[in-house]
Amino acid sequence: AQSVTQLDSQVPVFEEAPVELRCNYSSSVSVYLFWYVQYPNQGLQLLLKYLSGSTLVKGINGFEAEFNKSQTSFHLRKPSVHISDTAEYFCAVTPDLTGGGNKLTFGTGTQLKVEL
Amino acid sequence: GAGVSQSPSNKVTEKGKDVELRCDPISGHTALYWYRQSLGQGLEFLIYFQGNSAPDKSGLPSDRFSAERTGGSVSTLTIQRTQQEDSAVYLCASSPTGDSYEQYFGPGTRLTVT
Numbered sequence: 228a229q230s231v232t233q234l235d236s237q238v239p240v241f242e243e244a245p246v247e248l249r250c251n252y253s254s255s256v257s258v259y260l261f262w263y264v265q266y267p268n269q270g271l272q273l274l275l276k277y278l279s280g281s282t283l284v285k286g287i288n289g290f291e292a293e294f295n296k297s298q299t300s301f302h303l304r305k306p307s308v309h310i311s312d313t314a315e316y317f318c319a320v321t322p323d324l325t326g327g328g329n330k331l332t333f334g335t336g337t338q339l340k341v342e343l
Numbered sequence: 344g345a346g347v348s349q350s351p352s353n354k355v356t357e358k359g360k361d362v363e364l365r366c367d368p369i370s371g372h373t374a375l376y377w378y379r380q381s382l383g384q385g386l387e388f389l390i391y392f393q394g395n396s397a398p399d400k401s402g403l404p405s406d407r408f409s410a411e412r413t414g415g416s417v418s419t420l421t422i423q424r425t426q427q428e429d430s431a432v433y434l435c436a437s438s439p440t441g442d443s444y445e446q447y448f449g450p451g452t453r454l455t456v457t
Binding site for chain 1: 446
């Protein structure tokens with residue numbers, strides 16, 4: 228089984244400041260990792276994913292994340308946030324198994340609030 | 344193109360009633376997932392369809408919950424004898440195949456059980 232921990236339930240930050248949203252995971256098998264964003268009253272939108280290759284992955288809206296296998300982390304970063312980045316961010320994993328679909332296990336989410 | 348759609352967007356029902364929630368996946372997507380988002384439990388997987396069959400139902404919380412998919416397209420999640428703890432947002436996602444890692448989410452159905 229897999230689990231995902233997002234330690235920060237809320238992160239306030241001023242516009243144009245950098246931000247890091249933390250994600251740690253636990254799994255007995257290799258996993259693939261994802262960050263999703265949810266704007267108010269909307270579904271989830273994929274920001275970025277790590278499947279293999281370079282451990283630094285770039286996503287939409289200027290976000291990037293770094294996979295650290297030894298620390299079992301996949302922290303999300305943005306060098307300069309905008310007011311429109313205010314949303315809830317979810318880290319998720321799915322096991323690297325063939326067949327059976329790719330159900331996601333989510334963290335509890337981090338509410339990013341960008342202030343002027 | 345059209346994304347994943349879900350209906351109704353909001354549903355208020357009385358405790359003990361049955362409800363049906365509908366999901367229309369992206370055309371051509373063979374994999375379909377249902378998740379539930381609630382204050383107490385966060386985002387949880389419910390069931391996975393590949394075509395019309397459901398090889399993974401491990402997330403359904405009780406036998407009051409069932410789901411079906413017809414024609415490899417539309418899916419219906421049915422909750423019988425609703426309880427207050429069923430109140431949540433029910434999210435549907437589709438994926439091109441069961442091996443695909445990109446899931447496209449619908450806007451969800453907010454269910455309130457009074």
